[in-house]
Amino acid sequence: MKIGLEIHVQLPTRSKMFCPCPTDAGTPNSAICPTCLGMPGARPSLNRAALEMGLRLAKLFQCQVPERTWFSRKTYFYPDLAKHFQVTQYENPVGEHGLFDFRGKPIRIRRVHLEEDPGRIRRVGRPGEEMSLVDYNRSGIPLVEIVTEPDLSNPAEARQFLSDMLTEIRHTIGLTDDGEQSVRVDCNISVGEERVEVKNVTGLKNMERALKFELVRQTKMLRSKKPVLRETRRFDEERKVTLPARKKEFEEDYGYIGEPDLGVYNIRAMADALDEVETPLNRAKRLCDQYGIAEGTSRQLVNTSMDLCDLFEEMATASDPKTALFLVTDVISSYWARLSDDLDLGTRGKMIDTASRYGKGEINDIEARSILRGLIAPDDSVGTEKGEGTQALDDAIEAVLSSNPGIFDDYVKNERAANRLIGEVIGRTRGAYSSKEIVDRVKERLQRGP
Amino acid sequence: MSEDISDRIRALNDIYGMFYSISDTDIGKHAFHFSAKDNLATKDHPTTAGSRILSGYRPPFDAAPVESLRRAGGALLGKTSMDEFGFGTFSVNSAFEVPRNPYDIERSCGGSSGGAACAASLISGHLALGVSTGGSISCPAAFCGVYGFTPTYGRVSRHGLLDYGNSLDKVGMLSADCSLIGEMFPLIAGDDPRDPTSCGHPEMRDMDMPTRVGVPRDSVEELPAGLRQTFDSALEVLKEELGMEVETLEMPMFRYAQPAYYIIATSEASTNLARYGGMRYGARGESLDSHFDRYFTDVRSEYLGAEAKRRVLLGTFTRMVGLRDRYYIKALQVRHGVISEYKRAYQKVDAIITPTMPFTAPRFNEVAGMSALEIYLADHLTIPPNLAGMPHLSMPCGYVEGMPVGMQMVGDHWEESMLLKAGEAWERVFERQDPEAMV
Numbered sequence: 076m077k078i079g080l081e082i083h084v085q086l087p088t089r090s091k092m093f094c095p096c097p098t099d100a101g102t103p104n105s106a107i108c109p110t111c112l113g114m115p116g117a118r119p120s121l122n123r124a125a126l127e128m129g130l131r132l133a134k135l136f137q138c139q140v141p142e143r144t145w146f147s148r149k150t151y152f153y154p155d156l157a158k159h160f161q162v163t164q165y166e167n168p169v170g171e172h173g174l175f176d177f178r179g180k181p182i183r184i185r186r187v188h189l190e191e192d193p194g195r196i197r198r199v200g201r202p203g204e205e206m207s208l209v210d211y212n213r214s215g216i217p218l219v220e221i222v223t224e225p226d227l228s229n230p231a232e233a234r235q236f237l238s239d240m241l242t243e244i245r246h247t248i249g250l251t252d253d254g255e256q257s258v259r260v261d262c263n264i265s266v267g268e269e270r271v272e273v274k275n276v277t278g279l280k281n282m283e284r285a286l287k288f289e290l291v292r293q294t295k296m297l298r299s300k301k302p303v304l305r306e307t308r309r310f311d312e313e314r315k316v317t318l319p320a321r322k323k324e325f326e327e328d329y330g331y332i333g334e335p336d337l338g339v340y341n342i343r344a345m346a347d348a349l350d351e352v353e354t355p356l357n358r359a360k361r362l363c364d365q366y367g368i369a370e371g372t373s374r375q376l377v378n379t380s381m382d383l384c385d386l387f388e389e390m391a392t393a394s395d396p397k398t399a400l401f402l403v404t405d406v407i408s409s410y411w412a413r414l415s416d417d418l419d420l421g422t423r424g425k426m427i428d429t430a431s432r433y434g435k436g437e438i439n440d441i442e443a444r445s446i447l448r449g450l451i452a453p454d455d456s457v458g459t460e461k462g463e464g465t466q467a468l469d470d471a472i473e474a475v476l477s478s479n480p481g482i483f484d485d486y487v488k489n490e491r492a493a494n495r496l497i498g499e500v501i502g503r504t505r506g507a508y509s510s511k512e513i514v515d516r517v518k519e520r521l522q523r524g525p
Numbered sequence: 526m527s528e529d530i531s532d533r534i535r536a537l538n539d540i541y542g543m544f545y546s547i548s549d550t551d552i553g554k555h556a557f558h559f560s561a562k563d564n565l566a567t568k569d570h571p572t573t574a575g576s577r578i579l580s581g582y583r584p585p586f587d588a589a590p591v592e593s594l595r596r597a598g599g600a601l602l603g604k605t606s607m608d609e610f611g612f613g614t615f616s617v618n619s620a621f622e623v624p625r626n627p628y629d630i631e632r633s634c635g636g637s638s639g640g641a642a643c644a645a646s647l648i649s650g651h652l653a654l655g656v657s658t659g660g661s662i663s664c665p666a667a668f669c670g671v672y673g674f675t676p677t678y679g680r681v682s683r684h685g686l687l688d689y690g691n692s693l694d695k696v697g698m699l700s701a702d703c704s705l706i707g708e709m710f711p712l713i714a715g716d717d718p719r720d721p722t723s724c725g726h727p728e729m730r731d732m733d734m735p736t737r738v739g740v741p742r743d744s745v746e747e748l749p750a751g752l753r754q755t756f757d758s759a760l761e762v763l764k765e766e767l768g769m770e771v772e773t774l775e776m777p778m779f780r781y782a783q784p785a786y787y788i789i790a791t792s793e794a795s796t797n798l799a800r801y802g803g804m805r806y807g808a809r810g811e812s813l814d815s816h817f818d819r820y821f822t823d824v825r826s827e828y829l830g831a832e833a834k835r836r837v838l839l840g841t842f843t844r845m846v847g848l849r850d851r852y853y854i855k856a857l858q859v860r861h862g863v864i865s866e867y868k869r870a871y872q873k874v875d876a877i878i879t880p881t882m883p884f885t886a887p888r889f890n891e892v893a894g895m896s897a898l899e900i901y902l903a904d905h906l907t908i909p910p911n912l913a914g915m916p917h918l919s920m921p922c923g924y925v926e927g928m929p930v931g932m933q934m935v936g937d938h939w940e941e942s943m944l945l946k947a948g949e950a951w952e953r954v955f956e957r958q959d960p961e962a963m964v
Contacts, residue, residue, distance in 0.1 A: 109585060113800045115574075116566040116588060116685040120721045148796045154817045159799035206813075330844035332792050332853060335692035336683075338721055 076290060078233050079185075079225035080282075081261040082240070083218050085192070086128045087250050092191045092217035093119030093162065093337075103197075103210040111215035113157030118336045121146075125217040126169070128248045129189045130346040132219055133170025135247050135354065136184045140346040141167045146189075146334040154207065155194040157214050163190035165331040169342060175223075177236050183224035192216040225263060225270075230286035233262070234279050241279075243354045246381065262286055266293035269305045273317050276310045285310040288317050358384060366396035372404065383411050386423065393427045394434025401440070402430055406447045409509060422450050465516065471503040472496070472520050486521045493521055530558075534602060534648065536964045540630065542622035543643035546570045547603035556598035557709075559652040560644050561591050563604040564611060565696070566685035570601070574687040575609040575619040575637075578828035579807040588685025589720070590654055590696050590713040597712050602651070605640030609830045610798065611658050611689040613637050614900050615892045616665070618832040623889075627669055627960035628928055632886040635665035638699065642669035645699040647962050652709055653699040658689045659786050660907025662697045663919035667881035667931025670921045670957065672703040672948055674710065677938045678914030679726055682717030688797040690790035691722075693911060701957065703920070703948035710945065727939045734946040735875030738763065738934070739774040744879035744906055755923035755930045756880045759955075763878075766954045767947075772874065778859075778866040782909040785859035787901060788843045788852050789912070795840030798833065801825065835897060864913045871937045876944070879906045881919040881931035910935040918944040920951050924958060 091098055093110055100106030109117035133140050147165035173184030194214040196207050221240075227233045241258065244250060260282045262273045271289060276282045288310075293303050308317040353361070355377035362373040362384065376384050383403065390399035407426070426447060433443040475496055476482065485492035497517050501510065508516075530552055538544045545563045548570070552558050561567060564574035566584035573579040591601065608618040616624050616639025624639040626632040627646040634643045638655035642665030645653040655662040657675040666673020675697040683694055696713065698706045716724045740760070745753060763769045803810045803824030810824045829837070843852035870877060883903065892900075910917040915935050922932040936944045 112805065114584065114806070115572070115579070115582070115687045115800070116584065116586075116683075118684065118691075118720055120718060150796050150799055152799065152802065152818065152821050154804065157800070157805075159802060160796050328846050330792075330796075330841060330846075330849070332796060332844050332849075333692075333857075335690075335793060336720070336722060 076228060076264065076266045076293075077225035078227040078229070078286060079263040080221075080223045080227070080233065080237065081263075082221045082223075082237065083259040083261075084221070084241075084244060084250065085257060086125050086189075086217040086219055087248060088122055088124045088128070088217055090122055090124075091215035092122050092125050092189070093215055096215065098216055100212045103208070103212060105212065107211045107214070111157060112211055113159075113214075119162060119334075121337055121340070122217065125189060126340065126342070127345070127349065128217075129169040129187065129219055130342060131247050131349055132221070132244060133173065133187045134346060134349065134351070135243055136170065136173035136175055136187060136221070138170025138173035138184060138187055140170055140343055142341065142343045143167060143339050144169055144342050145339045146337050147331045148334050149190075149329040149331055151329060153193065155196050155209055155214075157194065157211060161191060161193060162334050162337075164188035169346075175236075175240060177239060180226075182226045182236060185222040185224050187219060187221050190218050190220060192218050225265070230283045230290060233286055234283040237279055237282065239356060242378065243356055246355050247352065262289075264289045264293070265303075266290060267297050267303055269303045271303065271305070272307045274307055274309055274320060277312070281310060281312055284315050285317055288315065292317070355381060362387075366391055366400070368396060368400055372400065376403070376408075379408055379411055382418075383408060386426070389423075389427050390430040393431040398434040399430055402433070402443060402447060406444050407451065410451050418451075425450055465508075465512075468500070468504060468508050468513065468516055469520075471500050472517060475499045475503065476520070480525075483521065483525045493517055496521070533964060537647055537962060538622075540963050541625045541627065541643050541647060543605055543624045543634075543640040543647070544603040545573065545575070545606050545621055545640070548601055550600055552600040552602065555600035557650070557652065558600045558602045558648075559594050559654060559709075560602045560605050560641060561588070561654045562638050562641050562656050563607055564656055564687040564689075565591055565604075565654060566687065567591055567601065567604065570604050572604065572687065573621070573807075574611070575607045575621060576801075576828070576830065576833065577620040577808060578801045578803070578824070579687075580620075580828075582807040584685070586685060588696075589682035589717050591685065593713045594652075594654070594709070597709075599652075602644070602648075605638070605644055605653060605655075607640055608637035608661075609833050610687065610794070611637040611656060611661055611694075612794070612830075612832045612836050614660075614664055614903050615887070616640065617889065617892055618830055620830055626886050626928075627962065629886070629888075630963070631888050632928070633668065633889060633892055635668035635882070635886060637661040637665075638673075639665045639669075641699050642666050642671055642673065645669065645671040645701055646960055650702070650705070651700060652705055654713075655697055655699050656686060656689075657695050657697055657907075657911060658693045658790055659911045660904045662695075662699060663881045663907045663917060663931065663933050664904070666699050666919040667921070667929065667933075668886035670924075670929030670931075670960070671699050671701045672706060672921070672952075673697065673699045673919040673931075674703075674706050674941075674945065674948070675911070675917050676710070676714065676941050677726075677916045679722050680715075680729075680916070680939070680941065681713050682715075682720040682723040684717055684719035684723075688793070690793040691797070692793060693786075693790055693914075695911075695914075701959070703918075703945070703952045707945040707949055710941065714941070729939075729942055732940060732943040732946065734767070734950050735769065735934075735936070735943055737770045737772070737874045738876045738878045739772050739870055739874035740878055741774050741776040741779060743776070743779065748880060748883060749925075751925040752880060752884065752930055755925055756932060759922035759932050760878070762954055763951075767950055771878075774870055774874070774877070776866055776870065776877075776909075778862050779905075779909045781859045782863050782912050783902070783905055785856040785863070786904075786908045786912045787839070788856035789860065791836045791840030792844045792853050792856075793840070795837045795844070798829070798837055801829070803828070832897075860912055863909055867909075867913050867915055867935075867937070875936070876947070877935045879933050879935075881906060881933040885925050885928035885930060906933065914938065916941045916944055918948050920948055920955070921957055922951075922955065929958075 096106040148160040150160040168188030170187035194211040359373040565588035606622040615633040616636035641653035641655040646669040662673040681696040802821040917935040
């Protein structure tokens with residue numbers, strides 16, 4: 076089977092792509108202006124930050140960056156599209172013919188292009204009296220679309236690939252985790268000859284589900300010698316199935332023409348001038364090579380935080396890689412989430428000093444741990460006793476339970492329902508407990524019943 | 526005194542229909558008065574671009590050129606009538622008032638800035654803001670016997686201009702007095718970050734009028750005798766009194782300018798007009814209960830005029846998959862060819878001169894008998910400079926049977942000042958005949 080992805084990620088700019096409206100407004104239609112409303116006579120001017128982020132991503136994926144780029148109008152009628160055309164890129168996008176090294180397997184990147192988001196339609200009103208309202212806060216929010224060649228071969232691989240890719244994207248353009256949740260993917264999947272497109276799937280988990288569903292559906296059809304139609308489908312998140320999309324919605328001729336209100340941008344020089352930053356996955360590779368640590372460990376380090384990697388490297392220089400790794404993974408990483416924001420230079424210096432003394436044998440492992448714990452978590456330093464220490468964990472579990480009252484029933488039917496709870500508790504306790512502690516505690520609690 | 530002007534304008538408008546809306550402001554207190562074509566957004570007037578689909582629309586901002594003239598102390602007299610969205614040569618495609626020629630009310634003012642030319646011709650000391658996409662300033666200026674100045678594409682901000690073809694649209698000025706244009710034009714020229722295509726160009730520099738001008742051979746062939754004679758006499762005056770050298774040029778690329786222009790202009794127009802669907806401004810559909818496709822179709826069928834529909838259809842066709850390369854992309858290449866041809870000519874001459882229109886203002890009943898194609902072909906002298914984005918000035922140069930004849934001078938990009946100098950020199954040697962207003 077072959078899978079190709081079209082990945083849409085929101086660029087974390089402060090203002091919209093073509094107007095000065097802010098990108099973080101909450102109240103519907105509070106961040107709008109004549110430009111993003113498509114008022115007659117208002118026109119766009121390009122946000123340089125959006126172009127720069129696009130170029131950074133094009134470089135990240137080793138794309139060819141053309142000498143010049145421009146924007147195009149994609150015309151279609153839809154109530155959330157203010158101008159009834161979307162400003163996007165058609166010819167000469169910011170990047171083409173790239174490559175992503177996915178754990179040793181090259182995945183070809185067809186193109187990277189920039190475009191504006193339309194508004195959002197919201198259905199409101201009681202059943203039977205529903206109506207549609209349009210919120211234009213999103214109208215003109217900058218997006219990047221990354222299109223891969225059909226080089227992925229199964230749903231799990233596609234999910235891993237996208238997860239890796241997002242790790243790199245997040246670091247390259249400063250995307251928050253929220254941005255990652257809202258990633259939208261169009262999936263192209265063919266088990267036999269014909270290609271099926273599943274449009275507009277949100278998030279990694281849904282993408283994998285949609286692909287799995289298609290894999291099974293297309294395989295069954297082929298086995299029973301029924302033709303798989305070349306078509307566009309959508310993913311129903313509630314029912315976890317793909318359904319044929321209304322033909323009209325996706326099979327229009329968009330009649331692309333150049334966007335004459337924006338110029339032609341000379342981007343090659345601009346792209347060359349952007350400084351190269353080491354991405355998390357490249358760093359993980361380097362950590363393996365340079366310090367001889369296991370691949371899984373190095374990935375864990377970069378996924379926790381690039382700052383933590385800095386600390387590791389500084390400690391490794393002050394002592395040796397083995398010592399540094401022991402201290403970082405044993406004590407420091409579990410406190411990292413609540414530590415990293417306000418780790419002052421003095422404390423950092425003392426931590427590195429501790430690593431150095433431990434490395435030279437001046438102190439033993441128990442002393443080193445104890446000193447580090449004292450530095451980074453003075454409140455619960457001297458030996459966390461069970462009972463007192465798990466109070467916060469129990470509180471978190473109860474808080475999550477109270478907002479998910481149905482979970483006990485779910486758990487009786489399927490034990491995996493616990494995972495939802497565990498995920499939320501991990502989020503709430505921000506690294507204060509090991510995952511084993513949390514899993515045990517949650518299961519114990521669920522078994523007791525409501 | 527202001528009362529007198531307002532009353533006179535209303536009386537003129539009753540006969541000539543040059544305004545879509547007229548201001549109530551006390552214009553006596555202002556340094557000068559001007560009008561704006563109704564496709565320029567104004568906060569205090571409805572702005573319809575001659576279309577019913579925008580009836581009642583009042584923009585939340587002023588177009589940049591209107592804003593600039595107001596800031597300089599100008600009073601806006603009103604909004605002038607036009608062909609719907611600029612789609613026309615005779616201003617008869619307006620959903621509202623059709624302006625009537627100041628020299629003969631049975632005849633057209635030309636278009637699409639017909640109301641602007643009519644106001645410039647009949648109101649003394651008046652400055653009219655017009656807009657040209659393919660000749661919409663030159664044509665009515667010629668038919669109404671006034672000066673019509675179209676700058677280089679990008680010289681004037683299009684912020685607040687209701688688009689026809691964004692890569693072609695230019696805001697310019699019309700007046701019976703060319704030196705007034707020369708004085709006021711710098712006010713509206715220059716960079717405006719709200720329109721990126723207006724930024725980063727060479728400054729306006731002071732230039733002398735041209736000394737060598739060229740006449741493309743094709744432009745004077747097949748002209749009606751009276752018109753040819755008038756144009757030839759004007760050339761004599763340029764030589765004898767202004768000391769210019771006149772030579773004949775071959776410019777074969779110009780014959781491809783027209784098809785290329787109509788493809789680019791309608792392709793862009795069909796996307797620009799997509800936004801008019803009765804959702805947020807202008808006309809509304811009767812019921813919101815239908816599917817959105819139906820709603821948009823109903824509103825657009827009801828409120829767009831026949832010529833607007835024709836151009837939306839043409840433009841949608843020329844950018845369709847499979848046809849796009851043959852039409853739209855090819856037309857872009859032709860545009861480059863036309864620009865190159867101009868650039869070659871400017872190595873030999875300073876400016877190019879032709880009659881503005883191949884005939885004088887037609888009667889309304891003659892216009893009604895013309896096919897869409899015949900009307901499109903009437904623009905063959907005004908389209909090349911517009912397609913190439915070259916600045917041009919139409920000047921009154923004589924009269925045939927009482928109707929004005931215009932000649933059009935085209936300069937190289939950014940050489941506005943040379944053309945305005947020529948216009949000011951011309952108005953010293955040419956005696957313009959004011960129309961006899963019926964008020």
